[in-house]
């Protein structure tokens with residue numbers, strides 16, 4: 001039975017090769033896990049992510065749609081020209097119902113020309129016909145059960161212990177799966193780096209004790225930012241939670257956004 | 270669709286109706302023609318393999334003439350399956366990270382392993398055990414380079430004694446049995462890549478993997494019908510009508526199940542009319558009319574159902590020539606219909622905004638990495654590979670053993 005033996009040999013050689021491949025991959029995974037701690041995140045040396053819980057909250061009642069935040073974000077984070085945004089502002093216009101229509105409300109119109117970066121043009125609905133009009137700044141919702149992290153095939157998108165969701169640009173293979181998986185349209189594939197990008201709460205700033213660029217420039221404090229682990233005196237974030245009933249976006253999807261909104265309507269999604 | 274369409278459009282981007290998130294307002298869909306081809310090709314692999322398993326595992330003797338062709342078809346297409354996925358990456362050079370440092374909650378990462386398993390453990394091995402005896406024989410009768418090639422393929426295992434062949438047969442059988450769930454897994458996973466996207470009401474659907482598996486079987490069998498007929502025509506050989514009849518019978522029943530499941534999916538969507546249904550309905554009606562109503566439903570499903578179904582009833586009364594033409598037409602239409610179905614899923618899922626307030630229109634490019642030419646080339650490639658395989662492994666000049674008998678003297 002010489003050949004049976006040699007075939008068995010062949011099979012066993014094959015399986016050794018397969019096992020070797022698997023072992024190599026396990027080793028690489030372990031290495032990657034270690035690397036992850038030192039993932040290229042833009043944080044300074046000595047920053048301890050376990051000591052912070054960063055949060056942003058949005059008080060839509062205060063937003064005047066000036067668009068400074070979107071502009072500041074583009075500059076600060078070198079967001080590519082054109083239709084790419086880490087943060088943007090939406091304008092909602094809810095018309096009055098037509099007289100005699102028996103409706104509670106008219107149509108809802110939403111727009112965000114250039115992400116609201118240069119403010120908003122005159123509404124096409126005449127003022128007299130508007131029931132409600134408001135602005136909603138949008139950003140990554142820093143989901144607790146983030147679908148983007150779940151689907152990333154290489155783990156380039158990850159949950160940092162400090163409550164942010166980050167992307168390691170050196171690791172991202174640019175497959176775009178996370179962009180499909182984010183229900184909020186927060187991500188884009190950068191035409192420059194060919195990797196996925198999104199809001200990081202200005203990780204390079206907050207880890208150095210600064211505020212995110214958008215929070216810094218907002219003239220009305222519609223964007224509230226803070227650290228749940230290290231509240232300051234009169235902490236704006238704590239006050240926001242104290243004073244408002246809040247909503248999260250698309251809660252039915254179970255993504256558990258960590259960014260809360262005050263003062264938005266059911267039409268916002 | 271009353272309110273979304275009449276919404277204000279972000280200026281300067283005329284190909285959007287209603288409101289779409291700014292990041293969605295790209296000129297090209299993020300996943301384009303390449304990602305349409307990826308599930309299409311993978312599906313053809315799974316389907317062709319299952320077709321071959323009908324012979325091997327379920328002992329459908331009538332299909333023996335197409336057994337090897339189906340296996341080679343599955344192999345040729347499997348070799349090309351990861352290419353579209355690879356080419357569409359922003360960083361193809363990092364692709365091995367998917368295998369080396371996989372993130373195990375991602376369906377895309379698991380696909381790498383399922384693919385490797387299927388290629389190495391199932392298809393390659395099974396083919397080798399099938400062909401081993403032929404390789405040994407051919408290496409003896411063929412001179413020159415070809416002979417050397419066959420000798421190489423034997424990997425030095427030249428024992429063709431009866432017990433050895435019996436063992437080959439047994440191992441081949443086991444591999445085939447393992448192969449069936451693997452084929453389902455392979456393509457079910459592809460369906461899951463879409464079905465798992467809950468952000469997208471068009472994709473996020475528990476039926477998606479099942480729909481993908483069924484349509485894969487349909488398209489794979491149709492491809493075997495197509496290949497068999499073309500090959501016989503090229504070689505001027507008479508078709509085995511019995512084999513063709515049986516193949517098309519399976520094709521018909523697979524198509525019935527496929528159409529039923531997809532129909533159920535639609536009924537469910539329409540009846541439950543969940544959030545996002547309005548925009549989906551609008552998209553299906555306006556943006557996907559040609560590919561959905563015409564391509565997928567009418568030409569790809571109803572017409573073949575009618576053709577194949579009538580032949581099930583009237584087979585004996587229809588002359589061979591007409592029957593052949595009807596089979597060929599059905600096979601070709603189904604192949605197009607399933608391609609249209611992949612298009613509708615992949616592109617359709619990206620023609621409406623996740624804000625559920627608007628739709629996008631894309632213009633496909635011709636040139637470029639994600640253009641039509643690239644798509645056509647990638648679709649042609651497996652056929653070219655298959656032609657080479659057929660020349661080497663299904664050569665008319667070489668004696669071929671009946672593939673599935675352990676040995677004439679020892680037939681079960």
Ligand code: SF4
Nearest residue numbers: 140141143146148182
């Ligand atoms: S909002 Fe989108 S990008 Fe941000 S964590 Fe959630 S799913 Fe990920």
Ligand code: SF4
Nearest residue numbers: 152172173175176178
């Ligand atoms: S694009 Fe990058 S970050 Fe997103 S899923 Fe793919 S590899 Fe992960």
